[in-house]
Amino acid sequence: MAVVFDKPHALCDVATTYCPGCTHGIIHRLVAEVMDELGIEGNTIGIFPVGCSVMAYKFFECDMVGAPHGRAPAVATGIKRALPDSVVFTYQGDGDLAAIGTCETVHAAARGENITVIFVNNTIYGMTGGQMAPTTLPGQVTQTTPYGREPEIQGYPVKVCEMLATIDGTALAQRVSVDTPAHIREAKKAIKKAFENQINKKGFSLVEVLSTCPTNWGLTPVDALQRLRDEMIPYFPLGVYKDEAVWNKEEKAD
Amino acid sequence: MERVLMKGNEALAEAAIRAGCKCFFAYPITPQTEVAAYLAKNMKKRNITFLQAESELAAVNMVLGASSAGVRTMTSSSSPGISLKSEGVSYLAGSDLPAVIVNVQRGGPGLGSIQPSQSDYWQATKALGHGDFQLIVFAPASVQETVDMTIRAFEEADRYRMPVMILTDGFIGQMMEPVTFSDETPKIEPKDWAACGHKGGRKHNIINSLFLQPDELEASVDARYEKYETIKKNIHDAEIYMCDDADLVITAFGTTARVAKSAVNQAREKGIKAGLFRPKTLWPFPVEELNAACKTAKKVLSVEMSKGQMVDDIRLALNCRIPVEFFGRNGGNIPTPAEILDEIVKISERGL
Amino acid sequence: MITINFERCKGCGLCVEACPKKIIRLSEEKHNQKGYYPAECTDNSKCISCALCAMMCPDCVIKVEKGE
Structure with a gap:
């Protein structure tokens, strides 16, 4: 019997703390698969954030460092500047990256900091029980927008890839999804590219992954994926927003 | 070197x-x-x-x-x-x-x-x-x-x-x-x-x-x-200056200790037995050193560029055994030797 | 063929949706120690080892093998 599919080495052999059907698990696996394929687990330092993925230090086999809420890109910068040849990635949710950590995100990008950022957008604060996130959609009901997000009161969602694409130091800004096997394949390619960019010293690479939160959305895991397709993708279109080496640009062949 | x-x-x-x-x-x-x-x-x-x-x-x-x-x-x-x-x-x-x-x-x-x-x-x-x-x-x-x-x-x-x-x-x-x-x-x-x-x-x-x-x-x-x-x-360290026979020990750290040292010298010239205790480590606080410096002290004066913060630790370290007074300037002002000397004279006149 | 880690499965059902051969279902009687009703394969002989179930599994509980 040939093994077609099994747990990647870089993913710890433990049960995750995520709710049933939460797609954090899929994204974790993709990051671990990429680490395996690039053979970088022993040289990688992952930064875990505050939020549902705060327990991620238990799930990745590489060295892991905990950052205060939103500060993962700053912590990653410190590690990368201390150890320029290591591989450093942050794993951050929407509240962490696009609300409390917007400043750190934007400036890490502006510096062309040679790190990889995995940004998980599920339009809600999951860990604290479902409050409005910076990416909560207009009309979306959360614990703190019980009548639905009203832009006149709570403003508009932050489109991270679109914003970062305007920054000179950004090498890769790509939005992907994990709602179907086809999209998961795309997501893995993007994540792999974000790590390869770092290895080839090309600059700040961010992959935004649209993800679900069945528990706080109040949907079954299957219905949650449907909501992702029906409501999230139209507002947060998938695609490559910027793909351009900042540093170490390859000579273009004629 | x-x-x-x-x-x-x-x-x-x-x-x-x-x-x-x-x-x-x-x-x-x-x-x-x-x-x-x-x-x-x-x-x-x-x-x-x-x-x-x-x-x-x-x-x-x-x-x-x-x-x-x-x-x-x-x-x-x-x-x-x-x-x-x-x-x-x-x-x-x-x-x-x-x-x-x-x-x-x-x-x-x-x-x-x-x-x-x-x-x-x-x-x-x-x-x-x-x-x-x-x-x-x-x-x-x-x-x-x-x-x-x-x-x-x-x-x-x-x-x-x-x-x-x-x-x-x-x-x-x-x-x-x-x-x-x-x-x-x-x-x-x-x-x-x-x-x-x-x-x-x-x-x-x-x-x-x-x-x-x-x-x-x-x-x-x-x-x-x-x-x-x-x-x-x-880790606990302090400078102890002229405290062997001191009736009044001035406590100060950093900048204020430099100024207080001049005031202590001037007080000595006036015949007031003043000394200086300067903690070099603020945490841990040099409790033993302070108690050793205050062996003969009848009063302690904490001089700080604040409304009085280290003075709490002085009182705690002395277990309130000796009365501790406070003099400070704040707002970015550095106390002058003359101001500190004035305080020393006042305390001394009230009786040590 | 697929092997499902009974104790690790959280019974979310994403694999059930993904399977083109419709040979995965959530157990109705057996629950694991955490109280979840894990996914089970109804007929491994029909499995084409496409691994779509494993790709959708957030908990990496499905191992897929092929051949003799």
Whole structure:
């Protein structure tokens, strides 16, 4: 019997703390698969954030460092500047990256900091029980927008890839999804590219992954994926927003 | 050994390089600016990293990252900036990470002033951030001491795996004095706990301050407090000046101690038996040294550039055995020798 | 063929949706120690080892093998 599919080495052999059907698990696996394929687990330092993925230090086999809420890109910068040849990635949710950590995100990008950022957008604060996130959609009901997000009161969602694409130091800004096997394949390619960019010293690479939160959305895991397709993708279109080496640009062949 | 004339802040920066500090992160703020400027100027020829962060929050978290990776690292700021760094300092302490934090104090609260102050004593020694933790706090009173304490701060930070603060002020930071630098290169022990990539040779290292189980968090905090007990035994230092027969002991640290020393000399000329006690470590507080200095004292006068913060620790250390009075200036004002002498005379006239 | 880690499965059902051969279902009687009703394969002989179930599984509990 040939093994077609099994747990990647870089993913710890433990049960995750995520709710049933939460797609954090899929994204974790993709990051671990990429680490395996690039053979970088022993040289990688992952930064875990505050939020549902705060327990991620238990799930990745590489060295892991905990950052205060939103500060993962700053912590990653410190590690990368201390150890320029290591591989450093942050794993951050929407509240962490696009609300409390917007400043750190934007400036890490502006510096062309040679790190990889995995940004998980599920339009809600999951860990604290479902409050409005910076990416909560207009009309979306959360614990703190019980009548639905009203832009006149709570403003508009932050489109991270679109914003970062305007920054000179950004090498890769790509939005992907994990709602179907086809999209998961795309997501893995993007994540792999974000790590390869770092290895080839090309600059700040961010992959935004649209993800679900069945528990706080109040949907079954299957219905949650449907909501992702029906409501999230139209507002947060998938695609490559910027793909351009900042540093170490390859000579273009004629 | 070379002897050079240097500004306090620049000497501190030079000392950090010589102590093996590889990564320095800061955000501009007066009156600590020269620390960053000196390191920026020297970064290429001395092979260190200087990075100006987008905020104090980012700077201290870059320190957290570099420290996690196992290198010696430092950030410097002044009072309002240190408040912003308090989040990161709490995480450094909770993650058992070594780092050197420099506070070149200025007047507060709020934006306060840009003149020297000592009103961050409580913040440095009691509550620089949320949760149960301490920093080792050194308080230099000269440029030479700034250099010596900076080098020692890196050693103690590594030895005890915790953040160490240099609590100086705008006066010592800005003044010029001759200093001597040792030619010794620091011996830095390898850090087997660092998150620098396991290279397939060990289990993954985790730098973390989260413990969701109450018993686990309690065990972690308790272990840290046991370490603090060892530190209390090993680190405590003070200068004791003319206290052998003193009726009145002046207590002061840093800048105010320099001024108070002149006042003590002038008081002696007037026949008042005054002495000076100057703590060099603010945490741990040199309790034994203070009690030894106050053997003959009938009164103690704490002189500070604040509304009276260290005075609490003086009273605690003396167990309220001796009456402790307070004189201070704030707002960025430095008390003059004449003002302190006036206080000494007044206390002496009321009877010692 | 697929092997499902009974104790690790959280019974979310994403694999059930993904399977083109419709040979995965959530158990109705057997629950694991955490109280979840894990996914089970109804007929491994029909499995084409496409691994779509494993790709959708957030908990990495499905191992897929092929051949003799």
